Amino acid sequence: MGLDGTYGQRTGPEPPVSAPPFLPEARDGHPGRSRHRPAQPQGPFDLFGWLAGPRTEGVPGLFGLGHVPRRQEVAADTAAIPGRVLLARAALNLVVAWLAFRYGGPLVFDVLNWVFHLDHLRADGLTSPYVLVQALLQIAMLIVDVWIFGRMGRWPEVWRRYVTPALGRLVTQERPVAGGAAGEGAGGAAHAVDPWAEMRVGGQRTGTERLDEEARRGAVGDVDYVRIRRAWQGVLADPGRLPQFADEVGARGAAACGHPSAERDLVQRYARHDLLARQVRLGSVQDVPKNPATHRGGGFALDPSLLGTSLLAVGPAGTGKTGLLVRPVVEALCLQALANTACVVAVGAADADLGPDALYDVVIAPGDPESAYGLDLYGAAHSSDEAAARLADALLPDELALRAEGARTTVQQVVGPFLAAHDRYPGVQELRDLLLGEPEAWAALRTALSDTGRLEAHRHDLQQRERQHGRADDPGTLLADRLTLLDRPAFAGCFNPSAHELGREKPPFAMRALDHPLRVRVKLPEHSHPEAARMLARLVVGQFVQAAAGRRDRSLFAGLVVDDASAAVDSHTVRGLQRMRGANAGALLALRSLADLPEALRAPLFGAVGCRMAFPGIAPWDGRLFAEAWGTVWVQEKAVTQTPDTSGGLLRRSVRAFRGLLAGAPVQTESVTTRSVERQLWSSSDLAHALPSGHAVVSLTTVDGAQVPPLLVDLRG
Incomplete structure (x- = not known):
């Protein structure tokens, strides 16, 4: 491993501070x-x-x-007792215990005196047998009273709930924040x-x-x-x-051993972090019976062992997904990148609150003339076929996903020969002309292949592509139309250049650089070019999944954060999320609603991620998937039945009739039936209507398989 925290990046002497080659x-x-x-x-x-x-x-x-673990956990039935009732019961039992000790002691002593003739014992001093027997009897009576009435009055619970905190505030000092x-x-x-x-x-x-x-x-x-x-x-x-x-x-x-940017900390921290444990604190776990006892009252945090299974967060706009979840996680990964233990790619709209540009090493903003970096459309692949497949998946809209295989083959038939002829990938305009079958572009490609002596090796691909030109079902025409969205003057120099643009392009960022501890921000032009932004989101996410799973050096945790993943998730991404678990990589995907995804992807996406998070106000049909994923639990259900009291003889019935006349209602008896029933841990109705603002319910799974049941978390604490 090099001093910058990477493995196998260079040969020969290594400088103290290194940087990826595209900077x-x-x-x-x-x-x-x-x-x-x-x-x-x-x-x-x-x-x-x-x-x-x-x-x-x-x-x-x-x-x-x-965090200091609790010494004693309280049973659910005890925790449910209101404080006023608990104190009244404790006081009543204390009074009865004093009366029993005050008047029961002499009575018991008189009975023992009558049986054992204790008055015959010598009583001439404090150490005499008579006095000792009387003292032992009082101690025994006191122990019995405390044991009996203390249990009935729940004195230990009163001590734990009221006395211990009061004593703790008196004799302890506030611990300084580490x-x-x-x-x-x-x-x-x-x-x-x-x-x-x-x-x-x-x-x-x-x-x-x-x-x-x-x-x-x-x-x-x-x-x-x-x-x-x-x-x-x-x-x-x-x-x-x-x-x-x-x-x-x-x-x-x-x-020493600095980050490639030479920065040693962020200008300002937005959340609380513990870099030794690689955790970021996002809120507090509520002290409610539904939460596990080990987490109640503690802080809620995420770390790479949890993000490595990927996190899916669903909630409407305005519920705090970006400010309370996405930005703190991005900041944590940026800090870990400065410590040479992680790399992060944050994807979102240009106006998304993912931190200032100073937080990142590379900021890619297609459509912004001030952007210093471009994006390599083929940057995650080690072969032309892989590069063409990812680009084709990104170009196709969701409604044409069934034609994905034909589109991949079409792009591969063009990109492979072009790479062999020019030793570079085609630019947007060159790829569009080849997909459309422009005669000049095809003639130039054949000439270049002939000059390099590789025409025969790629003759089959060229013939297959030429046979498709002009047909009604030609995928090339559709792909060329989609590429037109990227072949705009606003995007000049942002992507792979064509021949006439060489030398004027911006330094392209390639996902192969995930071997370096980099902080990358991708700003999508959702307002000015919404459909192009959707294509770029799919491309960036697809490239990340491909590059993260194919890294040879997996010592750095590779984190992907997508502020709005509605356009970025496809079948390739869902399959890649599962492969990333073993590649020391993970993703945080935020969605406004699962309805933004194709129906065929919703259940597979839920199964691919290990951590799931529901924010207030989600739709009931979204909550149903969460409820099914979180399962059921056995609870005790009580049923109370009231029936008129007809028992007893003439006198008792007459008294009950008189009581009913005074009360205005007949006297009834109650019967209570308790049974075990299976209920959903969190129902879709609870998630849709019962979650308070600023809260969320989250279930967790670590990379090694440890699971945490759903937690109700206050993200504002």
């Missing part, structure tokens, strides 16, 4: 981009306090930093942990001394620590890099 600054030897000033850690950071902070591990979805600014938790924890213990054992005395001095000054941030720690793990895997690592740390200290 313009990297071609000139400069590490990273020049559009933004590198961000340094915001103020002094208490590294020792952050590392020494309490953490709960092994509970998926629970924010472990600062990882806060300078002065929070500094001092006592300064010598509790050694951040560089492994490096000291490895003999890196000089570098650790400088890191210790910078950590005491608060100049080592959480991103720096995780980044240097990852680089050290790479040294352990390849000891030959030890001298380079030692020189880097000794020369640059906490800035």
Whole structure:
């Protein structure tokens, strides 16, 4: 692994800071981009306090930093008792217990005296047998009273609910937030942990001394620590890099082994993070009986072990999907990219709130003349057939998905020969002319193939394509019409150039660069070119799925975040989500409604993702899929039946008749029947109408198969 956190990217000596080849600054030897000033850690950071902070591990979805597990869980029937009723019952049992001790004790002593003649015992002092027997009897009576009336009055529950919190507020102090600014938790924890213990054992005395001095000054941030720690793990895997690592740390200290952009932190953090556990806190788990006891009252968090199974979030516009879920996850992946542990591709409309451009290394905005980067339409493939297949899938609209196989073959019959003839992929205009069967374009292609001596190898593809020209069912005509949406003046230089555009194109970003810890933002022109935006969304998502699953170096977590995935999901994406689980990659897909997807994709998409999230206000037919996926649970159902009381003789019936006359209603008896019934854990009606604003219900699955039942989460806490 290199010092930038990647494997197998170069041969020979490696510079301290490296950048992917498509970045313009990297071609000139400069590490990273020049559009933004590198961000340094915001103020002094208490590294020792952050590392020494309490953490709960092994509970998926629970924010472990600062979480203290509950010592005792309360039964559901006890938790349901109102406080007023609980206190009244406890007070009544206390009064009865005092009366039983006050008047029952002498009575019991008189009975024992009559049976055993205790008055004959000597009673001439405090240690006399008579006094000792009387004291033992009082203690026994006190224990019996407390045991009997304490159980009936639920005194332990009163102590746990009211007395313990009051005592805790009196005798404890507020714990400082771990990882806060300078002065929070500094001092006592300064010598509790050694951040560089492994490096000291490895003999890196000089570098650790400088890191210790910078950590005491608060100049080592959480991103720096995780980044240097990852680089050290790479040294352990390849000891030959030890001298380079030692020189880097000794020369640059906490800035060693930097990200290609040379940035060490974000300008401003939007959410709370724990980079040691790679978690981002999104809210709090509500203390309700439906939630598992292990999560109640704790923080809700996501990390790569959960995102690796992919997350599907469904909710109408305005429910907070972008601000409460999508942007914090994007920020977490960007921080992990700066620590050289992840790469992220965020896809959304140009006006979507996915953070400022300074948050990213590469910003691709087709249709924006100020955009510095373009998009490689074939950038995820290692062969021309793969590239043509992904492009064909993106070009076809949803209603023509049945013609996908013919479209893939058509594009492959054009792209393959063109690549062999010109040693590059065709531009948008060149590909459109070839699909339409323009005579000049085909003549130029045949001449180029003949000049390179490859005409015979591709003769069959050319003949097949020529036979399709002019036919009513020719997929080439349809694909050429779709390509016209990308062959617009607004998109000049944004995609692969044609021959007359070579040298004037923007640096193209290719999904093959997922081997680098990059932060990529794709801004879709949904307002000015909506259909082109849909095509580009399908293309980017399809390329990501293809590139993430085909990486040879899977040490970086590859995260895809799509703010509106209604146009980006197709059958290829659904199949690719399942393959990404084993490739250290995952996706966050946000949808306004499942109705935006073709009906044939809804159930397969639910089965392909491991994490599902429902926001308030979803449609009942959307909630039905969530309810079916989350299953049922056995509950106790009580049925109360009231019938007129006709029991007893003449006197009792007369008294009941008089009571009914006074009450204005006949006297009735109640019979209660309890039975176990199977109910949905969360019904579609609950999800559609009962969720409060700012909340969501989410179920989780980790990459190794651990599952968490649905959690009711307050995303505002």
